[in-house]
Amino acid sequence: MAQHVGRWPLLQGRDPVDVLAEHGLAGEPLRAVRGPADEVELHYEVAPREVVAAPTPTPTPPGARRTQRLGAYAVVVDEGRLLxxxxxxxxxxxxxxxxxxxxxxxxxxxxxxxxxxxxxEETGQTAIAGNLVQVQSAHRVGPDASGGRSHEDFHAVRLIHLATCPLPTPARVVEVGGSTGAAAWVPLGQVPGLQLGDMVRRAWPFVAGGESYPV
Structure with a gap:
C-alpha cells in the first residue's frame, strides 16, 4: 500500500524536483489532479534521495559562439487533449x-x-496565458547549428505557463517558414506514443488529467 510522505506548497517558478530534494527525496511524477479548492495537486512516487557529485560542466571550445535564449511555452489542455x-x-x-x-x-x-x-503562430489558437509553473534550463555544447562557426555553447531558459483556449479550433501552423512543421490537439493517452522533446517530459506533471509519465 502506498504511504503518504508529505504535502508541500509549490510556489510560482519552483520545480517540484527541487522541493522534493529539500526534503531529502527524489521521485517520478504520477499524476496531476484538482484539489478541493480547485488547485492543482502534483502526485509523485518518492524515495530517499541519493547524494551524488555534481556533474562536471562541458568545457566551451575556444572560439565557440556563446548564446542564451529565453523562451515562453504553454501547457494547454482542452477536453482531454494537449495542444x-x-x-x-x-x-x-x-x-x-x-x-x-x-x-x-x-x-x-x-x-x-x-x-x-x-x-x-504555431497552432492557430487564441490562448489566454496564466500562471508560470516551471522554469526549465537546457545547456548544449556542440556543432554550431547556424554553420557560422565550428562550435556553439547554447543555453536555453524556458518559462512554462499554464494557458487556456476558450474557443479551440483545428490546430494549424500559421507562421510559414518557421521552426514548426505541424500542430495538433493530441489526446492525453496518445502523448506517450509520440517522439517527444525533453520539454514535454519535464512539464508533464503540470498537464491536468495526465495519468502517467510519458516515457
Missing part, C-alpha cells in the same frame, strides 16, 4: 519531435504576450 507542435524536419537536433507550443521572447516583450503570440 502540441512538431518541430520542422530541418531543426538541428530536434527535427520531428513533438513539444509544447512556444518560442523565443522578443526584446522588450512581456513573457505572457510572447506565449500568446507563439501559440497562435
Amino acid at each position: 502540441m507542435s512538431q518541430l520542422a524536419d530541418w531543426v538541428p537536433g530536434g527535427g520531428g519531435l513533438w513539444t509544447l507550443p512556444g518560442g523565443g521572447i522578443e526584446p522588450g516583450e512581456e513573457p505572457l504576450s510572447g506565449v500568446v503570440r507563439e501559440v497562435h
Whole structure:
C-alpha cells in the first residue's frame, strides 16, 4: 500500500524536483489532479534521495559562439487533449519531435504576450496565458547549428505557463517558414506514443488529467 510522505506548497517558478530534494527525496511524477479548492495537486512516487557529485560542466571550445535564449511555452489542455507542435524536419537536433507550443521572447516583450503570440503562430489558437509553473534550463555544447562557426555553447531558459483556449479550433501552423512543421490537439493517452522533446517530459506533471509519465 502506498504511504503518504508529505504535502508541500509549490510556489510560482519552483520545480517540484527541487522541493522534493529539500526534503531529502527524489521521485517520478504520477499524476496531476484538482484539489478541493480547485488547485492543482502534483502526485509523485518518492524515495530517499541519493547524494551524488555534481556533474562536471562541458568545457566551451575556444572560439565557440556563446548564446542564451529565453523562451515562453504553454501547457494547454482542452477536453482531454494537449495542444502540441512538431518541430520542422530541418531543426538541428530536434527535427520531428513533438513539444509544447512556444518560442523565443522578443526584446522588450512581456513573457505572457510572447506565449500568446507563439501559440497562435504555431497552432492557430487564441490562448489566454496564466500562471508560470516551471522554469526549465537546457545547456548544449556542440556543432554550431547556424554553420557560422565550428562550435556553439547554447543555453536555453524556458518559462512554462499554464494557458487556456476558450474557443479551440483545428490546430494549424500559421507562421510559414518557421521552426514548426505541424500542430495538433493530441489526446492525453496518445502523448506517450509520440517522439517527444525533453520539454514535454519535464512539464508533464503540470498537464491536468495526465495519468502517467510519458516515457
